Amino acid sequence: MYGDVDTSIGLRRRGWRVVVDPTARARQAVNSSTTPPYAHFLLERHRQLLLQKHGAWLAQAPPHSAAPEDVAREFERVAMLPTGPTPPSANGTELALLQSRLARTPAQVLRWERDLLADYRRHLEAHLADVAAAHDSLTTRLAATAAAHDSLTTQLAATDQQLQANQIWAVDLDRQLQELLVSRSMRVTAPMRGGLARIRRLRD
Numbered sequence: 001m002y003g004d005v006d007t008s009i010g011l012r013r014r015g016w017r018v019v020v021d022p023t024a025r026a027r028q029a030v031n032s033s034t035t036p037p038y039a040h041f042l043l044e045r046h047r048q049l050l051l052q053k054h055g056a057w058l059a060q061a062p063p064h065s066a067a068p069e070d071v072a073r074e075f076e077r078v079a080m081l082p083t084g085p086t087p088p089s090a091n092g093t094e095l096a097l098l099q100s101r102l103a104r105t106p107a108q109v110l111r112w113e114r115d116l117l118a119d120y121r122r123h124l125e126a127h128l129a130d131v132a133a134a135h136d137s138l139t140t141r142l143a144a145t146a147a148a149h150d151s152l153t154t155q156l157a158a159t160d161q162q163l164q165a166n167q168i169w170a171v172d173l174d175r176q177l178q179e180l181l182v183s184r185s186m187r188v189t190a191p192m193r194g195g196l197a198r199i200r201r202l203r204d
Helices: 003-013 036-059 068-080 092-102 106-182 184-188 190-203
Strands: none
Touching: 003 036, 036 106
């Protein structure tokens, strides 16, 4: 939870040489005391605390790179650094802070844990509010989609009725045409209509 990062930065700020190999891995076999949501909350909370404590120093640090060639180059650079003076020992303020932390009573630790859990509860309540807002937004969108679906269904039904009416009209028109073709007047005037058609072709 950033404890190792805080320690490393503290050592570097006091003049010690600290080199981190990003390819190193440490596997924890069991982690039953911290659920994933709580671990995520602690990581983000402690990252903010780390930035508050070391933000100014981190802003001046060189850019981080986990590329193998950059890591090898950094190892070579650190190995070539001359041995400097021994970093200074802890001053009175630092020793007093360490002593106060070591002297914490169980009651003080419980109060610290209570405050931490209160922060976590507020975090969960804020997250729950965000989830509720997202749920309301999704419900509104689903209602709008359902209304659009109903409107489209109505339009499709009306179009289907119109198509059925057009089909009935087309069938009726075809029937009337067939009746006209077989009627006596059409048979009698057929030669005349054929002659008129030939005259039109010759004229054109």
